[in-house]
Amino acid sequence: MNWWCAASGLPWTWEWRAFPGVWLFVGAIALGYVRALRRLEPARFAGDDAPTTRREIALFFAGVAVLWLAADWPLGLLAAGYLLSARTLQYLLFVMVAPPLILLGLPRWLLRRLIRGRVAFRLARVLSRPLVPLLAFNAVFIAVHLPPVIAATAGSQLAGFALDVAIILSGVVFWWPALARLPELEPMAYPARIGYLLLSVFLPTVPASFYTYARFPIYPLYELAPRVHGIGAVADQQVAGLTMKVLGGFILFGTMSVMFFRWHRIEETAETPRKETVA
Amino acid sequence: MRWLMGVVTGLTLACGPAGGGDGAAAAGDAADLRGRVLPQPLAKPEVVFTDTEGRPYDLRRQTEGFLTLLFFGYTNCPDVCPVHMANIAAVLKELPPSVTMRVKVLFVTTDPARDTPERLRTWLAQFDPSFVGLTGDTATVNRAQAAVQLPPSQLGEVDSAGNYLVGHAAAVVAFTPDGLARAMYPFGIRQADWAHDLPLLLGIR
Numbered sequence: 001m002n003w004w005c006a007a008s009g010l011p012w013t014w015e016w017r018a019f020p021g022v023w024l025f026v027g028a029i030a031l032g033y034v035r036a037l038r039r040l041e042p043a044r045f046a047g048d049d050a051p052t053t054r055r056e057i058a059l060f061f062a063g064v065a066v067l068w069l070a071a072d073w074p075l076g077l078l079a080a081g082y083l084l085s086a087r088t089l090q091y092l093l094f095v096m097v098a099p100p101l102i103l104l105g106l107p108r109w110l111l112r113r114l115i116r117g118r119v120a121f122r123l124a125r126v127l128s129r130p131l132v133p134l135l136a137f138n139a140v141f142i143a144v145h146l147p148p149v150i151a152a153t154a155g156s157q158l159a160g161f162a163l164d165v166a167i168i169l170s171g172v173v174f175w176w177p178a179l180a181r182l183p184e185l186e187p188m189a190y191p192a193r194i195g196y197l198l199l200s201v202f203l204p205t206v207p208a209s210f211y212t213y214a215r216f217p218i219y220p221l222y223e224l225a226p227r228v229h230g231i232g233a234v235a236d237q238q239v240a241g242l243t244m245k246v247l248g249g250f251i252l253f254g255t256m257s258v259m260f261f262r263w264h265r266i267e268e269t270a271e272t273p274r275k276e277t278v279a
Numbered sequence: 280m281r282w283l284m285g286v287v288t289g290l291t292l293a294c295g296p297a298g299g300g301d302g303a304a305a306a307g308d309a310a311d312l313r314g315r316v317l318p319q320p321l322a323k324p325e326v327v328f329t330d331t332e333g334r335p336y337d338l339r340r341q342t343e344g345f346l347t348l349l350f351f352g353y354t355n356c357p358d359v360c361p362v363h364m365a366n367i368a369a370v371l372k373e374l375p376p377s378v379t380m381r382v383k384v385l386f387v388t389t390d391p392a393r394d395t396p397e398r399l400r401t402w403l404a405q406f407d408p409s410f411v412g413l414t415g416d417t418a419t420v421n422r423a424q425a426a427v428q429l430p431p432s433q434l435g436e437v438d439s440a441g442n443y444l445v446g447h448a449a450a451v452v453a454f455t456p457d458g459l460a461r462a463m464y465p466f467g468i469r470q471a472d473w474a475h476d477l478p479l480l481l482g483i484r
Contacts, residue, residue: 011357215373216470223366223469226358230405232369233470 004161005071007081007154011226017073021161026068033060033105040113048183049109060105066098071164080160083231084211084222085239091144092243094164095137095171096251103172103179111181127176128185130196138203140170145207147219154221174200178255190263194256201252204244211241311479313472314453314462321452321460323347324426328387328413331396331403336413338385338423339458345383346480347454348464351424351432351447353390354402359449359466360386361406367451368406370473378478381456384410387420389432389447427452427460455483 002008003021037052045051069075070093078086106114115124126132143149144163153159178197180187188196210218217223217233227233309316323339330336338349348367352360364386371379386403388394391414394402399412415423421431429452435444449466453476461483462476 009358216370216474220467220469224362224467227361227365230365232365234369 002157004157004164005073005076005080006157006160007221007225009081009155009226012078012082012228014074017077019072019076021157022068022072022076025071025161026064029067029102030061030064033064036110036113037107040110041107042109045109049112050107052107052110056105056107058105059101063098063101063103063105066093066101067168070094070098078228081154081221082225082228083236083240084217084219084233085236085243087222088211088240088243089247091167092247092251094167095174096248098168099171100175100179100255103175103181106181108181115182124176124182125185127173128180128187130177130188130192133173133177134196134199137170137174137200140166141204150219150221178259190259190266194259194263197252197256197259201249204248208241208245211237211244213241308479309461309483312462312476314464314468314476315450316462317460321427323454323458323460324423326415326419326423326426328415328419328423329396331400331412331414333396336411342383342385342454343458344381344456346381346456346477348382348384349387349427349452349454350385350450351387351389351420351429353388353445353447354394354398355390355442356445356447363449363451363466364403364406364410366468366470367473368410370470370477371407373474374477378481381481382477385413386410387413387415387423389420390434390445391416391420424448453480455480457483 002017002019005019005022037057041052042049070079070090075086075090075093079090080087115121144167149163153163177188178193180193187193214234214237217237219237222236223233323342326338328336328338350360350363352363354360364384367384371382371384384407386399388399394412394414396412396414399414403410403412424431429448429450432445432447435446437443451464451468452460453462453464454460461480464473464476
């Protein structure tokens with residue numbers, strides 16, 4: 001029985017395959033959330049804490065559903081051993097889609113509960129500034145895209161699981177300062193958050209360019225894998241490059257746009273009382 | 280740090296020009312090849328196959344003067360054969376005509392029962408219409424394989440649906456234009472390696 005998706009060298013078929021490790025992983029996250037809400041939600045709320053909203057619950061489970069879709073058959077298996085474009089799509093789902101949904105789905109009171117300890121609070125505060133998250137995110141990004149790393153972890157379920165968890169955590173770390181849910185962590189102002197995301201648009205351009213413009217496949221794993229519907233290794237690599245650049249950029253620019261308009265609204269609201277006073 | 284430099288070099292080579300300069304044939308030395316260089320070159324087998332048009336195909340006469348890539352496989356092969364053919368086809372698309380027009384790729388089936396000429400022709404055409412599909416009786420095919428020091432192919436067990444695998448050598452044998460096999464390319468050879476070696480093979484005398 002295979003617990004987690006890993007390269008097998010077998011020809012690709014569309015026959016469904018079970019990966020119980022994925023279900024356990026996703027199930028544990030979902031169950032942990034439900035139990036936390038049931039057991040830890042306070043009866044009364046102080047400050048800007050509020051009862052968990054339906055929106056938050058929906059966002060959290062949407063994030064969990066994205067994790068499940070990305071890790072399980074067919075995308076997980078295609079990514080693990082057949083198509084680089086599938087791996088790139090999986091990566092984007094793991095870092096750009098699931099983590100922000102999950103973070104937005106954690107109510108403030110639960111976030112405060114999670115960072116209650118001194119060490120946890122300090123860590124949360126450090127991660128609220130841009131430098132450490134950017135360094136950590138990009139270090140993981142570079143590491144998981146190195147050909148020797150992909151080659152070394154290809155056939156191992158445990159290594160594949162560890163790599164996927166590292167990628168997901170790097171996504172959580174990346175989005176933590178951008179979403180800035182807790183004011184006591186002294187988050188960046190909106191312009192700084194927009195700049196932080198803008199910087200992250202350009203950095204993946206390097207590997208995306210390698211993928212798009214390389215004459216030959218970069219990764220032996222995907223070059224020598226059994227072909228899926230005759231898709232050539234170079235064509236697959238080019239699609240991976242475009243996916244990384246276009247889809248990743250779309251998500252980041254979309255988020256920057258939302259932040260910009262929020263910032264604009266805040267600025268307008270702050271200016272309006274002064275205008276009324278002057279008038 | 281060395282491994283990082285190796286990665287960057289590898290990425291650059293994957294993106295940059297293949298082998299020497301514009302890919303044109305250069306005077307080559309077998310020691311520069313990335314394939315498995317044979318300690319002693321082997322003569323091209325003296326054998327006549329049948330091509331997909333039903334015509335006799337004299338291996339020596341009809342590939343004389345060409346860089347000949349000879350592979351023994353079958354169209355129902357789940358992995359090795361389509362990957363080899365796809366990689367060679369992809370590289371030939373990247374190389375200049377001065378190289379590609381002097382290359383012949385021959386695919387000899389080790390499963391004549393299922394690989395009819397039509398099936399062989401259709402299967403090869405998905406990679407490159409110029410690839411030559413060849414059939415022969417088992418004794419002829421095995422004799423040709425033995426001549427290039429490849430083991431004979433073996434039919435696997437037939438399952439309930441009538442399907443079976445065929446165990447066969449996974450290496451492509453490269454004959455330089457002088458008719459001698461200089462190197463073999465096992466499964467796992469990369470497109471970048473083919474792009475490096477094909478021009479060199481053309482220059483080896």
